[in-house]
Amino acid sequence: MDILSVLKQLNAAHGPSGDEGGVRAKIEELARPYADEIITDTLGNLIVHKKGPGPWVMLTAHMDSIGFIVTHIEKEGFLRVGRLGGVSPKEAAYSAVRFKNGVRGVFAPEEKADFGKLKLDECFVDIGAGSDEEARKLVQVGDTCVYDRSIRTCGGRVMGPYLDDRLACAVLLCALERIKEPAYNLSLVFTVQEEVGLRGARTAAWWVDPDICVVVDVTDVDDTPGSEKNGTARLGGGAAIKVMDSSIICHPEVVAKLEEIAKSQSIPIQRDIMRSGGTDAGAIQNAHYGVKTGGISIPCRYIHTPAEAADLQDAKACVLLAAAFAQGPLA
Numbered sequence: 009m010d011i012l013s014v015l016k017q018l019n020a021a022h023g024p025s026g027d028e029g030g031v032r033a034k035i036e037e038l039a040r041p042y043a044d045e046i047i048t049d050t051l052g053n054l055i056v057h058k059k060g061p062g063p064w065v066m067l068t069a070h071m072d073s074i075g076f077i078v079t080h081i082e083k084e085g086f087l088r089v090g091r092l093g094g095v096s097p098k099e100a101a102y103s104a105v106r107f108k109n110g111v112r113g114v115f116a117p118e119e120k121a122d123f124g125k126l127k128l129d130e131c132f133v134d135i136g137a138g139s140d141e142e143a144r145k146l147v148q149v150g151d152t153c154v155y156d157r158s159i160r161t162c163g164g165r166v167m168g169p170y171l172d173d174r175l176a177c178a179v180l181l182c183a184l185e186r187i188k189e190p191a192y193n194l195s196l197v198f199t200v201q202e203e204v205g206l207r208g209a210r211t212a213a214w215w216v217d218p219d220i221c222v223v224v225d226v227t228d229v230d231d232t233p234g235s236e237k238n239g240t241a242r243l244g245g246g247a248a249i250k251v252m253d254s255s256i257i258c259h260p261e262v263v264a265k266l267e268e269i270a271k272s273q274s275i276p277i278q279r280d281i282m283r284s285g286g287t288d289a290g291a292i293q294n295a296h297y298g299v300k301t302g303g304i305s306i307p308c309r310y311i312h313t314p315a316e317a318a319d320l321q322d323a324k325a326c327v328l329l330a331a332a333f334a335q336g337p338l339a
């Protein structure tokens with residue numbers, strides 16, 4: 009599997025939090041040849057099992073994304089929307105959006121709004137309808153939309169919306185393809201509703217009941233002009249091994265294990281701390297009596313904007329690290 013082509017296929021399948029079905033079907037199709045068993049749990053998480061001996065290891069990536077949900081249709085035909093996850097009106101302003109049924113629109117701010125302090129209530133989605141009646145033929149209250157922008161490359165970099173966390177889904181799928189003989193019972197879990205509060209990961213961790221878990225997600229960087237230093241990673245620096253974010257202090261054994269594997273296989277790595285922002289790791293470590301949890305992070309610029317940017321070599325390092333982790337000894 010080619011990581012870029014997998015990413016493009018996943019992003020074409022719609023799916024903000026609450027509507028991950030299209031993405032899930034695509035992941036299931038791609039995972040099928042390498043899996044012993046695939047189930048979808050009650051909340052909609054996709055759990056891909058590959059049989060192996062010994063303890064149960066879980067690797068996860070979330071397949072949902074941020075987006076908007078229609079809450080009001082105004083008589084002039086404009087839509088007002090609520091947010092699904094941490095989407096910022098300022099960052100979304102003037103972005104093209106698309107609905108699952110193919111309807112397209114633009115997310116626009118009211119002209120009089122103070123752009124620096126732009127609120128969601130001061131924005132609307134224009135789907136080209138001239139009246140509420142016309143608009144209702146196209147969308148309903150409760151329909152969701154996502155950024156309508158394709159994935160592009162620029163040198164070794166990939167740019168576009170929803171690298172968070174579809175790039176990590178692609179990393180797990182590429183890792184799955186490489187895992188010939190897992191050293192453990194392996195569950196690759198593609199979770200739902202991460203962006204609205206780590207909800208899918210919580211039930212998936214109960215379902216799988218893992219001994220150890222590694223969460224793959226994007227992470228904030230500290231490599232652009234005027235950086236607020238929320239992150240520690242940089243693009244091109246390799247796979248980032250999570251030490252901490254606002255949801256978790258990673259289990260030291262998992263951090264050490266990942267670093268040791270990377271060192272032994274000459275996989276480039278860096279350390280990842282996010283001063284704010286969490287991941288599924290935070291929910292999983294608190295399941296059952298606690299799960300030893302860590303993370304492999306893909307450094308990413310402009311997270312949650314329509315133009316996220318990551319380095320494909322970093323993503324490939326994450327594939328190698330995840331695959332090596334699944335095949336190597338834990339102790």
Ligand code: CO
Nearest residue numbers: 172173203312
């Ligand atoms: Co996110």
Ligand code: ZN
Nearest residue numbers: 172173225226
């Ligand atoms: Zn994420």
